[in-house]
Amino acid sequence: LLNSHGLLKKHHDSRDSWVAARLSCCCLEIDTQRFAPPDSKQVVSVAKVCGVAHESPSVKRLRLLVADKDFSFKAGQWVDFFIPGVSVVGGFSICSSPRLLEQERIIELAVKYTNHPPALWIHNQCTLDSEVAVRVGGEFFFDPKPTDASRNLVLIAGGVGINPLLSILWHTADLHREWVNKGRGYEIGTIRLFYSAKNTSELLFKKIILDLVNEFPEKIACSLHVTKQTTQISADLKPYVMEGRLTEKEIKDHISKETLFYICGPPPMTDFFSKELERSHVPREHICFEKWW
Numbered sequence: 579l580l581n582s583h584g585l586l587k588k589h590h591d592s593r594d595s596w597v598a599a600r601l602s603c604c605c606l607e608i609d610t611q612r613f614a615p616p617d618s619k620q621v622v623s624v625a626k627v628c629g630v631a632h633e634s635p636s637v638k639r640l641r642l643l644v645a646d647k648d649f650s651f652k653a654g655q656w657v658d659f660f661i662p663g664v665s666v667v668g669g670f671s672i673c674s675s676p677r678l679l680e681q682e683r684i685i686e687l688a689v690k691y692t693n694h695p696p697a698l699w700i701h702n703q704c705t706l707d708s709e710v711a712v713r714v715g716g717e718f719f720f721d722p723k724p725t726d727a728s729r730n731l732v733l734i735a736g737g738v739g740i741n742p743l744l745s746i747l748w749h750t751a752d753l754h755r756e757w758v759n760k761g762r763g764y765e766i767g768t769i770r771l772f773y774s775a776k777n778t779s780e781l782l783f784k785k786i787i788l789d790l791v792n793e794f795p796e797k798i799a800c801s802l803h804v805t806k807q808t809t810q811i812s813a814d815l816k817p818y819v820m821e822g823r824l825t826e827k828e829i830k831d832h833i834s835k836e837t838l839f840y841i842c843g844p845p846p847m848t849d850f851f852s853k854e855l856e857r858s859h860v861p862r863e864h865i866c867f868e869k870w871w
Contacts, residue, residue: 634782673741730770
C-alpha cells in the first residue's frame with residue numbers, strides 16, 4: 579500500500595494481499611508523485627470495482643471496495659480518481675454514506691457521461707474487478723459532533739450535483755437512526771431537499787430519496803423539479819415532482835437562524851441561490867456550495 583508519502587509499505591492482512599501487488603502495477607502507469615498529497619494525513623487507497631449500474635441514461639453508478647482501512651471521508655466530500663493508463667486524474671463526489679464505508683468498506687460514485695477522459699473510461703472501459711486508486715478531498719461536507727447544536731438542513735441540487743447532497747442526506751438519516759434507537763449522538767433538525775433535473779429519468783436516486791422521506795416523514799421532505807419533461811409523470815412520483823424551475827421563494831420559505839444551506843449544481847444555479855440567500859441576510863457561514871463544471 580502507499581503511505582502518506584506515496585511509498586510502498588507492508589500490509590499484514592492476507593485478505594488484502596492483492597492490494598500491494600495491484601498498487602505496484604498502478605504505479606508503473608501512473609506518476610507516483612500524484613499520489614503524494616500536500617496534506618500528509620490524506621490516504622491514497624486502491625479500490626476495486628464491485629458494482630456497476632446505470633443510474634440514468636447518462637449516468638453510471640460505481641460501487642468501489644476500498645482496500646485501506648485508514649481511508650475515510652466526510653459526507654459531501656469528493657475523491658481524486660486515479661486510473662492506470664489514464665494521465666488525467668478524475669474528481670467525483672461520493673454519493674454514499676460514511677456509514678457504508680465504515681461497515682462494508684464501500685463507497686459509491688455516480689458519473690455523468692462526458693468527453694473528460696476519466697468519465698469516458700468509466701462509461702466505456704470500466705468493468706467489475708477494475709482497479710483504481712482514490713484519495714479524499716474537499717471542504718464541502720456536513721460532519722457534526724454529538725455536542726454541536728441541532729441544525730436544520732436545506733439541500734439544493736441540480737443535475738449530478740445531487741451526488742454530495744445524497745451523501746449528506748444518507749448521513750443525516752444514519753445520525754437520526756442512532757439518536758432514535760440508541761439515544762445518543764447528534765440530534766439533527768429537519769432536512770429539506772430541493773432537486774432539479776431535466777426530466778424524471780435524469781432525477782437520480784429517486785427511490786432512495788423517497789424511501790428516506792417515507793421512513794422519516796417528520797424529519798425529511800423533498801421537492802423534485804423537472805424543467806424539460808416530455809412524457810407523463812408516473813403516479814408514484816407525482817406527489818413529489820413539480821414541472822418548472824426551482825424558485826428563490828421556495829428556498830426563502832425555509833430560512834431560519836438554525837438552518838444551514840448546501841448547494842451543488844451548475845455554476846449559474848449555484849451562484850443564483852447563494853446570492854439570493856445572502857440578499858436575504860443568511861450568514862455566509864451558513865451557506866455552503868460546491869461548483870464542479
